[in-house]
Amino acid sequence: MLIAFKVNNFMSFADEQKLSMIPSLEGPGFISLNNIKLLRAGVIFGANSSGKSNFIKAMAFGKDMALSGISGRFRNKFSRVALENQNKESTFEYTLYSNGHYYSYGFSLVFYKGLFTGEYLYELTEDDQEILLYERKGEEISYHLELNEHARTILSNLKEKILKSGLILHFVDELTDPAFEAFRNIASWFRNKLNIYFQDQEYLLLESDPLRHRERYLHFLKMFDTGITDFEEQKLDLSILETLPLRVQERIRSRLDCPGNMSFALRLSDALYSINRNEGEVEIYAISFRHHNDFAYDFEEESDGTKRLFDLLDIIISPVPNAIYLIDEINRSIHPLLTAEYLRLFKGSLRENNVQILFTTHEVSLLREDLIRRDEIWFMEKQADASSRLFSLDIFKKENQNNLSSSYLSGKYGGVPLFTDEEK
Template sequence: MLIKVKIENFMSIGSLQEFSMLAGKARGKREHLLTSKKLNILRFSALYGANASGKSNFINAIDFSQKVILEGLPKGFTQKYNRANKDNKNKTSHFEFEIKVDNKFYNYGFETLLNENSITKEWLYEINQDSSYLIFNRDLTKNEYSIGKYFKDDNILKRVNIYFDDTKTDESALFLSVMNRDKSELYKTKSELIVFKNIFNWFKFDLDINYPDKPFSNYSYFMTKANSEEIFNTINKFGTGITNFKIIDAKREDIANSVPDELLKDVRDNIEKEIIRAKKESIPPTEIGLLLRGDKEFFIFEVNENYNILTKTIEFEHGSHGTFNICEESDGTRRILELIEILFSENNNRIYIIDEIDRSLHPLLTYKFIESYLNSLGKKNIQLIVTTHESRLLNFDLLRRDEIWFVNKSANNESELYSLEQFNERFDKKVDKSYLLGRYNAIPNFNEV
């Protein structure tokens, strides 16, 4: 679960900004929370703001962090510091996460000098309400490095120190990443070291970031045949007119005509990597797959028991009107099909972050989808964080006060994040009207032409 994110000096975000999924003082709709003796955590949050306010840049910052952890410092980001102030070129950019993994809480983060494409700091702590325990810390700007007292076994501590000494002055790599390169055998026998794998896997498997133009995502729940009836009933509830669907083999010519060769290669390379990992970690190959989205098409790439990659697509029935390919469905129907996994997700601890969730959706359909998500939560350990312009969601009949966030462009052209919680609005307040009238800022400012 995601607790907090802190970002500084990245794209339109200048000074340190904090986003939190901790419950505030709002009393209603406690079923939206994941409650415990330690913390009450929100399972939904919506970010509002004018175009170019920085909503997507906040998502970009989380996405960048994930890429650095999983793949190393990416190319093309040396100019992505906040350029509203020319001094920011030589200042570090800060990326920090408070997360819950296996009922423990951690603070992990790093800093990078984007202009020089180098890592300058990195740290990991286990935290609780009263104290924190250092696991490791690297400060390459001061040549200060330390391993905490987290590891009790002397042999394990020696092993960590060996890896740490090899990498502590390496400005090109994160220690968390190094501890997850070709070390699957290590984690089978060194139980205390599993913390490195758990934190890394949170970023790799639990954090699911989606943009409107993102071409493919992880294997969707929508594609599991065992749940066809349940999925169909949900699709039908959204008024799509679909009466049935079936998954069929995709034709090679359809794939060739719809998917660029380079993208198709990326998909297959991605699946091949997962096959290698599955063999090493004894993961069933049938759990591997990708959902590829084009302008009109859906293609499902899955792996059978013999590790062969199969490509499927979807056909839909509309009562007596016949069978239709997915490319013949409306943009709104296809958008619902992209999002429907969230309603059925059995993958506890998954955090879905979706930019422009209302794209191609009727306002009432956006409202219905969010309402369905909130009603489906039960005891699930999942979270949904969205950016949107849909003001109808600003309704205390639907959302809690602390589930609503704003992103506003300040006078010095920097993005600022803040929660509706700070305004302490009454439960009967017409928030959507107040928002559009500018009470909370985060709306467009129009100039006369």
């Protein structure tokens, strides 16, 4: 679960921007987690080029750096709205819930130099206390953990690697002692609970196999008026996997390395595959679709909106417990009424699940308090210097809830396009 995220000096975010999933209002629709209340949803509205997609990119980029490090090709990811930002630190901080604990984990770096300059991990208590577990400042590393001899030896052996690579999370698989549970919880959250869907994502592994969950998929596809009435499957030779991009092959191999029987799906831009393993035997099927006739249609022949629905329905059918799903431009290729219905479906069918959704949109018809809580609504606005500013609707005085969209379009809340009158 996500509690909050902060970022500064990244892309269009020159100054620190923060999004919080802690409710500021009473009322239904929140998640209760060990006496802590969290919002189930967050929505970022904004004009084109306002920076709302950059916020999702910031969370994704922070995840990648925490797990894998930084490449020199990203040296210009600092906020280039001002020249002096080139040599300033950039900071990413995630406040989160993982495996029964609350944490605040963050790190800083100078993009232009490709150097990590700091890292920290706090455990948060339910009475708002912060317990520092780990901190790195430059070349200095300090631990505030109860360490036995085995744990101390591990850290001693890792110190030089950490200073060279930058972050302790890069070596989490070597932190095998029970004393390092907090680091493993953070890495597990990044790997398994922070799920990110971009607009033109080349591929996605779906938790729910449409063939195994045929009835539910067909029910929802009918609800969303796709015209699909049934699936057809064609068994393929496993050699088909060798034709996929290497990064896709690696993801599939990593998934199949997990023990036990399993089934999942691979969604490409032009194909949908069912992959399952039963008693050690792996099978793969290509899925095609029947409509209201006798012909089958391949996945690549379906509309962009139908393809996007498979990504979104996977969240409903097989939600990962305690996960958050970040979706950039949720309404892309999908009718506004269907987007609203999906949001109702998410909040209704998953109200017993601890699952969150955070998405960006410029679809004003979603700006309704009968659909989204007031404290779930955020706006992104481009400033005069081209930097982005994130702010909550909650900073404005509450008015008639039916006027939210008209107030937004009139510019009262900001986050809308600004047009310049020119002499003709």
